[in-house]
Amino acid sequence: MKFFVDTAVIEEIAELNDLGMVDGVTTNPSLILKSGRDIIEVITEICALVEGPVSAEVVATKADDMIAEGRKLAAIAPNIAVKVPLTWDGLKACKVLSGEGKMVNVTLCFSANQALLAAKAGATFISPFIGRLDDINLDGLQLIADIREIYDNYGYETQILAASIRSANHMSECARIGADVATAPPSVIKAMANHILTDKGLQQFLADWAKTGQSIA
Numbered sequence: 001m002k003f004f005v006d007t008a009v010i011e012e013i014a015e016l017n018d019l020g021m022v023d024g025v026t027t028n029p030s031l032i033l034k035s036g037r038d039i040i041e042v043i044t045e046i047c048a049l050v051e052g053p054v055s056a057e058v059v060a061t062k063a064d065d066m067i068a069e070g071r072k073l074a075a076i077a078p079n080i081a082v083k084v085p086l087t088w089d090g091l092k093a094c095k096v097l098s099g100e101g102k103m104v105n106v107t108l109c110f111s112a113n114q115a116l117l118a119a120k121a122g123a124t125f126i127s128p129f130i131g132r133l134d135d136i137n138l139d140g141l142q143l144i145a146d147i148r149e150i151y152d153n154y155g156y157e158t159q160i161l162a163a164s165i166r167s168a169n170h171m172s173e174c175a176r177i178g179a180d181v182a183t184a185p186p187s188v189i190k191a192m193a194n195h196i197l198t199d200k201g202l203q204q205f206l207a208d209w210a211k212t213g214q215s216i217a
């Protein structure tokens with residue numbers, strides 16, 4: 001499973017990128033706000049830092065305007081994936097932009113039917129939002145499984161990009177179900193390293209080591 005990092009903060013991306021943990025980046029208008037940066041400037045910097053796809057989201061709501069914004073964003077770098085919302089206009093924009101050879105990430109997906117439409121419209125990525133479904137007592141991971149089954153039934157090449165990930169458990173479950181990509185905040189990717197038995201075991205080893213009176217350095 002590929003790891004995308006869900007942030008527009010350069011320092012956070014760079015730290016994970018140095019460890020080989022970043023196969024791509026996703027941003028959205030809320031993440032741009034959080035970064036405090038100009039969208040064109042920060043997306044340009046991210047694209048220079050990371051080799052994989054960098055999602056930059058349009059904010060227009062009409063297809064023609066989305067297409068114009070998508071072309072402008074795609075001109076920033078060859079690794080831009082234009083992010084469009086899963087609305088009827090977004091699907092129209094997806095069809096045109098993907099037809100021009102641009103990567104398109106269709107976002108705000110909350111149902112298998114929406115994912116089916118995105119694949120038909122030529123999306124490179126479909127972004128089902130797990131956490132926001134869980135928030136309203138629906139099953140976000142079940143949606144990933146449903147889309148996986150549907151795409152495999154027909155050989156759709158659209159990649160399932162599990163989004164709105166809130167926990168390390170979401171990451172391993174997405175990998176088990178067969179999501180192609182999971183995008184998560186840096187804190188969640190780092191939390192994947194944690195285990196209480198690792199901490200306990202290390203504490204014991206260090207205590208025993210201190211008793212040996214030895215030094216390696």
Ligand code: E4P
Nearest residue numbers: 006026028131132163164165
């Ligand atoms: C990524 O593409 C999404 O915009 C993001 O994962 C949404 O996450 P949130 O529901 O935590 O805002």
